[in-house]
Amino acid sequence: MGIVHAKVQDGSSKNVGEFARQTGLKEHQDEPDVKEIDMEKVPVRVDKINVEGLGRTKNDIVEDCIRELFKAKDFQDVLLKAHRARVKLDELGCFKNIGVYIDTSKGKTATEDGLEVTFDVKEHSRVTGGISTQVGNNEGSVLVGMRAPNIFGRGERVQMEYSHGSKKTSNFNLAFIKPFRGKHRASMRTSILQAHSQWPSSGYKMVEQGIAIDFGFYSTSLLKHSLQWEGIIRDLSTLTRTASFDIREQAGVNLKSAFRHILSLDLRDDLIFPSSGSLVQVTSELAGIGGDVGFVKNEIVFQDNTSLFEDIVLQTSLMAGYLTTLSKDKKITVADRCYIGGPLSVRGFEARGVGPHSDGDALGSNAYWAAGLHLFTPLPFRPGRGGFGDLFRTHFFINAGNVGDFSLEKISRGQLLDILKNNMRLSYGLGVALRLGNMARIEVNYCFPYKFDKGDQTHPGVQFGIGVQFL
Amino acid sequence: MPSPLIDRISIELGAQEPWPKDVKLFQPYEVEQILLPDNANCLAVQAFLKMCNLEFQVEPRSNAEFMSPTGKVPFIKAGRFVMAELEGIVQFVNGKGISLTDGLDNEQKSDLRAYMTLVRNVIEIAELYICWIDRETYNEVTSVRNGSVYPWPLNHIQNREKKNQVIKKLKVLDWYNKTLEEVHQEVESCCEALSVRLDNKQYFFNGGPTELDALVFGHLFTILTTPLPRNDLAEIVRRYPSLINLVKKIEVEYFKKDSRRL
Numbered sequence: 068m069g070i071v072h073a074k075v076q077d078g079s080s081k082n083v084g085e086f087a088r089q090t091g092l093k094e095h096q097d098e099p100d101v102k103e104i105d106m107e108k109v110p111v112r113v114d115k116i117n118v119e120g121l122g123r124t125k126n127d128i129v130e131d132c133i134r135e136l137f138k139a140k141d142f143q144d145v146l147l148k149a150h151r152a153r154v155k156l157d158e159l160g161c162f163k164n165i166g167v168y169i170d171t172s173k174g175k176t177a178t179e180d181g182l183e184v185t186f187d188v189k190e191h192s193r194v195t196g197g198i199s200t201q202v203g204n205n206e207g208s209v210l211v212g213m214r215a216p217n218i219f220g221r222g223e224r225v226q227m228e229y230s231h232g233s234k235k236t237s238n239f240n241l242a243f244i245k246p247f248r249g250k251h252r253a254s255m256r257t258s259i260l261q262a263h264s265q266w267p268s269s270g271y272k273m274v275e276q277g278i279a280i281d282f283g284f285y286s287t288s289l290l291k292h293s294l295q296w297e298g299i300i301r302d303l304s305t306l307t308r309t310a311s312f313d314i315r316e317q318a319g320v321n322l323k324s325a326f327r328h329i330l331s332l333d334l335r336d337d338l339i340f341p342s343s344g345s346l347v348q349v350t351s352e353l354a355g356i357g358g359d360v361g362f363v364k365n366e367i368v369f370q371d372n373t374s375l376f377e378d379i380v381l382q383t384s385l386m387a388g389y390l391t392t393l394s395k396d397k398k399i400t401v402a403d404r405c406y407i408g409g410p411l412s413v414r415g416f417e418a419r420g421v422g423p424h425s426d427g428d429a430l431g432s433n434a435y436w437a438a439g440l441h442l443f444t445p446l447p448f449r450p451g452r453g454g455f456g457d458l459f460r461t462h463f464f465i466n467a468g469n470v471g472d473f474s475l476e477k478i479s480r481g482q483l484l485d486i487l488k489n490n491m492r493l494s495y496g497l498g499v500a501l502r503l504g505n506m507a508r509i510e511v512n513y514c515f516p517y518k519f520d521k522g523d524q525t526h527p528g529v530q531f532g533i534g535v536q537f538l
Numbered sequence: 539m540p541s542p543l544i545d546r547i548s549i550e551l552g553a554q555e556p557w558p559k560d561v562k563l564f565q566p567y568e569v570e571q572i573l574l575p576d577n578a579n580c581l582a583v584q585a586f587l588k589m590c591n592l593e594f595q596v597e598p599r600s601n602a603e604f605m606s607p608t609g610k611v612p613f614i615k616a617g618r619f620v621m622a623e624l625e626g627i628v629q630f631v632n633g634k635g636i637s638l639t640d641g642l643d644n645e646q647k648s649d650l651r652a653y654m655t656l657v658r659n660v661i662e663i664a665e666l667y668i669c670w671i672d673r674e675t676y677n678e679v680t681s682v683r684n685g686s687v688y689p690w691p692l693n694h695i696q697n698r699e700k701k702n703q704v705i706k707k708l709k710v711l712d713w714y715n716k717t718l719e720e721v722h723q724e725v726e727s728c729c730e731a732l733s734v735r736l737d738n739k740q741y742f743f744n745g746g747p748t749e750l751d752a753l754v755f756g757h758l759f760t761i762l763t764t765p766l767p768r769n770d771l772a773e774i775v776r777r778y779p780s781l782i783n784l785v786k787k788i789e790v791e792y793f794k795k796d797s798r799r800l
Contacts (some may be wrong), residue, residue, distance in 0.1 A: 300692060312615065319600075319603075319605070322689050458632035
């Protein structure tokens with residue numbers, strides 16, 4: 068099989084260099100008989116695209132992914148479009164690995180500038196499984212998973228997960244996921260779940276059993292929507308005999324039927340330690356169409372990153388939420404209310420440590436805001452630069468936040484500002500943050516709670532946090 | 539996290555304080571929710587507290603069963619302490635130096651315990667049997683009342699769950715496979731035994747009412763006054779006039795209502 072060795076004149080195109088890095092194509096610079104050509108000026112026509120290794124995957128979804136490639140006019144275009152097609156094939160989740168080969172086209176039907184592109188794919192086996200560890204918000208767990216990828220040939224998959232956490236919570240999740248064709252990259256996920264969770268900071272534990280349906284799509288290339296419905300039976304009980312009576316009063320079984328819309332726009336260049344870009348996420352939840360739990364909850368998360376010098380990043384973040392009752396006959400339980408405080412939220416406070424407590428159990432409130440100003444810098448003197456050391460950041464922060472129980476309808480705008488400002492909590496500190504894979508972050512901070520309320524539970528000194536989403 | 543030992547110590551310490559003023563007794567809603575066995579136990583505790591002359595307020599809650607530390611109703615909240623079921627509450631009250639059994643000798647005390655166990659193991663189980671196993675009663679009364687506090691479809695799920703629990707319990711006690719006639723016989727012989735022990739006295743023991751009287755009152759009064767599709771249990775109880783007299787007497791004395799026609 069012939070290989071095109073192409074070399075670009077210095078600085079003529081940055082795209083190609085990037086492309087070569089992404090696809091792993093190597094430029095053989097040392098070869099003596101290299102002829103220099105400008106790839107944008109090489110006219111080509113894609114005669115044929117071969118996809119080898121397809122078994123149960125249906126043709127139509129593969130065609131969707133590669134169709135654009137036929138429109139390429141010059142050689143650089145072919146490279147870029149072939150790469151894009153490869154990414155799309157990868158997103159189907161049907162293939163273990165995908166190789167791309169580009170060759171001149173041969174045979175009777177070949178045209179003068181004809182090319183033949185071959186995608187060599189390897190499908191996933193029918194059932195895969197594994198045991199892994201997982202890090203969630205402040206808890207690590209062992210996860211046993213089984214997956215049946217691509218069962219009907221169009222990227223549909225069934226996955227089953229069972230996990231047992233370090234805080235003795237066990238969870239079960241059986242999901243069926245179906246991606247749809249089309250430019251909105253829609254996908255549907257239906258799952259049956261059981262989740263145990265314990266909330267020592269609020270003195271209760273909960274068993275959730277139910278069904279969840281999630282329909283996700285992109286309205287523009289970056290704006291992601293997620294429409295969800297869940298019908299969940301929640302059994303809430305006290306964690307200990309000495310739990311506060313306010314928590315005990317809420318024990319019992321209830322049915323929550325909730326619709327949720329999550330809108331997110333993520334322009335950050337990295338999930339864990341972004342150096343530029345911002346994230347906006349708006350969540351609206353309506354519970355109470357059916358079931359006996361009813362509320363409307365709106366939340367917003369905003370994060371912005373600015374690079375001050377090459378490696379020094381200033382991050383501003385803001386979270387706010389507001390919960391209202393729907394009607395008097397519908398319940399709002401302690402599990403639905405809003406909390407701030409803890410290593411992932413307002414640092415320097417115990418988890419759920421800000422706001423009203425009863426006998427040490429956090430009761431939550433119906434509104435909150437929390438903001439953070441963070442400065443991330445590389446480790447001092449930069450040990451392990453370019454390798455291990457890049458997993459770490461030094462971290463300086465100021466966190467602020469407040470909670471309140473009020474109704475927006477009953478107060479004027481001036482009062483609202485007062486309520487939000489009055490009794491504001493503030494903490495500051497410094498620490499080290501560590502990237503864990505591309506999923507989670509560990510932080511060890513030394514915190515100084517600066518302003519707090521009598522009822523708050525502060526956590527001055529060293530605080531350890533591990534999680535996915537941080538303030 | 540407090541250990542059971544600390545739990546116990548705090549209960550002991552709490553016991554030394556006098557009877558607080560804001561004691562509340564939590565139970566399910568009487569009109570639309572409560573079931574025969576739960577109602578009997580709630581009434582028994584109420585009668586016991588009234589016999590001890592202790593003040594309390596009845597607080598109906600739809601989730602009383604889940605709030606209770608033992609998962610059974612009723613339970614009381616005294617200051618920071620919560621105590622559930624007649625035995626626990628009797629113990630708690632005794633800890634405060636109030637007792638209805640001070641005048642009894644050891645033999646009588648063990649008699650009292652034996653009869654209380656008899657009532658628990660026969661009459662209460664028979665009530666559970668009637669409510670959950672007898673198809674007519676289950677369909678017309680139990681499932682409607684037990685599910686009344688839940689939205690659809692949770693009501694059906696909760697009914698099934700609770701029914702399974704009761705069946706499990708009855709199987710352990712070897713009552714599940716009994717026929718209705720056998721259940722009636724058990725109740726009859728229990729009433730017979732109680733009636734013999736009562737022997738036309740005012741109360742089971744000469745010194746005055748005890749927790750046994752409260753328990754018998756709770757169960758028999760509820761059986762006699764609860765309308766069910768099948769009132770065979772009430773028929774059986776009515777055959778023992780001495781027991782009826784006890785129930786009437788306690789009702790007039792402590793609940794100060796006009797004695798209903800039993």
